[in-house]
Amino acid sequence: MTIEIRVPTLGESVTEATVGKWLKKPGDAVKADEPLVELETDKVTVEVPAPASGQLSEIHVDEGATVAIGTVLGALADGGAAAAAPKKSNSKPAQAERKSDGSGPPPSPAARKHLADAGLAADAVSAGSGRRGQVLKEDVAAAVAKAAPRSAHQPEQELEEPRRETSTPQPAAQVPATQRAREVPAPDVRVATSVSEAGREERVRMTRxxxxxxxxxxxxxxxxxxxxxxxxxxxxxxxxxxxxxxxxxxxxxxxxxxxxxxxxxxxxxxxxxxxxxxxxxxxxxxxxxxxxxxxxxxxxxxxxxxxxxxxxxxxxxxxxxxxxxxxxxxxxxxxxxxxxxxxxxxxxxxxxxxxxxxxxxxxxxxxxxxxxxxxxxxxxxxxxxxxxxxxxxxxxxxxxxxxxxxxxxxxxxxxxxxxxxxxxxxxxxx
Structure with a gap:
């Protein structure tokens, strides 16, 4: 039998909350009244207890999501339904092995923000260091840092092209090396600086x-x-x-x-x-x-x-x-x-x-x-x-x-x- 885990009534004038942190993960055994998830309201943080003993089978709402009173947060399996949970957990190592082809868990919220800021696609980081291969913000920062040298030289290539059209007919081989070096503009260090700062910043959503x-x-x-x-x-x-x-x-x-x-x-x-x-x-x-x-x-x-x-x-x-x-x-x-x-x-x-x-x-x-x-x-x-x-x-x-x-x-x-x-x-x- 499956038991739904719902957002309880949180008090007068409180109509919604934010899912702060899941204290259990799918497949974990839980006891009745054991805290499952923390909900943040505009006044206090409330723990939602397990309605019965069993096994957490599903999580329907991720951390950071806003939920209304009565929203189904997840499901609890007890009795015969709980026996099927280990099969679900056995597939997790396989997911970690397949993370390189995009079948693993989605990037963390902080990682998604870093990907968006850097203009990278979700699959730009193939291997994550988080649980079950999840991509974390540190993984995105490392990928951005690797791409920084190429970004820093890109303005140089764009500026060289029009200069060839206005240069004298003198062959490039006859121009002294020192003169050619002077003609090449310095890399735009602003790109590298912004990448470096992005790698040292952390964006965290304000709690309720x-x-x-x-x-x-x-x-x-x-x-x-x-x-x-x-x-x-x-x-x-x-x-x-x-x-x-x-x-x-x-x-x-x-x-x-x-x-x-x-x-x-x-x-x-x-x-x-x-x-x-x-x-x-x-x-x-x-x-x-x-x-x-x-x-x-x-x-x-x-x-x-x-x-x-x-x-x-x-x-x-x-x-x-x-x-x-x-x-x-x-x-x-x-x-x-x-x-x-x-x-x-x-x-x-x-x-x-x-x-x-x-x-x-x-x-x-x-x-x-x-x-x-x-x-x-x-x-x-x-x-x-x-x-x-x-x-x-x-x-x-x-x-x-x-x-x-x-x-x-x-x-x-x-x-x-x-x-x-x-x-x-x-x-x-x-």
Whole structure:
């Protein structure tokens, strides 16, 4: 019996996806619920599991193709049908042997792009170095490099022909060799240079997530009147509290005490006082949010994702730290759900973990504010009339100036600064 593998429902408003990577190949045995293929949406990467145990018999959609919900991706054979799969796999070595006559697998997408750029036919590379003899972009680059000497001399031949018609009747044998050498134009090195550059370039299609990130960030710039204001904060009090209680905190709650819990709490205190930073513009209306869903930007190999801490004002610092740790792990594994990244009212981005000293974060539309954290470093400051070294951090608030005035933005940052420099404010909610 053959079982179809279809694109599952991927979440609200998601109607299509891109086939990212097949984790199995035809003939492989699979178990029920074992991941078969990765699908990239505009928000997350989703793994499609095997609907039953058996053998992957067919792949209908190649990597990089765009598919709609319900599209058949491939077929799974179980029972008696699975027994026929080894016969299909036995023909693969024969395909590799016949690749020179064009019967092997088609070139990879990158190789096809290189062939098109170089103006070569698909069969110009007879032997590929990929699996089952597939032609890869490296094989095309090698073939182009071999053709480069001939291309470089071609302009010379074209220029010599008209020169014979206008030359003097003197026989070519009587012209000194040095004179003939001067008459021959130098090869057009531009051809060779372009071939060399093509061999060192790699063209990769943007993932669906990266395309969405690019679109949304540019949309935020085009829509909002975006402005950034800065302040700095002395982290001495937070660092001292963390050093004093981090071991007890970890034993009690089973999670490490970091800085994000303090920043989330400080931002919520500031958002309560400056509600415009927690609001958004909807047409001609301003929508004030009387709840606090704080997004926390997480960098992954696939791009930036922003999972949301829902009802963050009702969470303890321990709950915030535990949730952020879970978000980070699942984001790197590509296991965040779409629902977990929707509905945020304010965002915090921590570029300091990568060493950033100062930056201007871009709004996470339609939100009206985003706080940028940066690295902590010892800097000289004046305290009580004396110059002393303190662990300082720059803070940046990017905001939509259509909704948030400069005074409100500055006040917001001052409140965050006050809370971090005097953490007892969290307890007293001051």
């Amino acid at each position: 997530l990266r395309q969405t990130i690019a679109m949304r960030l540019k949309e935020a710039q085009n829509t909002a009147a975006m402005l950034t204001t800065f302040n700095d904060v002395d982290m001495s009090a937070v660092i001292a509290m963390r050093a004093q209680y981090k071991d007890l905190f970890e034993r009690r709650h089973g999670v490490k005490l970091g800085f994000m819990g303090f920043f989330v709490k400080a931002c919520i205190q500031a958002l309560r006082e400056i509600p415009a930073v927690n609001a958004e513009i909807d047409g001609e209306d301003i929508v004030f949010k009387n709840y606090y869903h704080v997004g926390v930007a997480v960098g992954t190999d696939r791009g930036l994702v922003v999972p949301v801490l829902r009802e963050a004002d009702r969470m303890s610092i321990a709950e915030i730290e535990a949730k952020i740790a879970d978000f980070g792990k699942r984001a790197r594994d590509g296991r965040l759900s779409i629902a977990e990244m929707q509905g945020g009212t304010f965002t915090i981005s921590n570029g300091g973990v990568y060493g950033s000293m100062l930056s201007t974060p871009i709004l996470n539309s339609p939100q009206s504010g985003i706080l940028g954290m940066h690295r902590i470093e010892q800097r000289p400051v004046v305290k009580n009339g004396e110059i002393v070294a303190r662990p300082m951090m720059y803070l940046a608030l990017s905001y939509d100036h259509r909704l948030v005035d400069g005074k409100e933005a500055v006040t917001f940052l001052v409140r965050v600064k006050e809370c971090l420099e005097d953490p007892q404010r969290f307890i007293l909610e001051l």
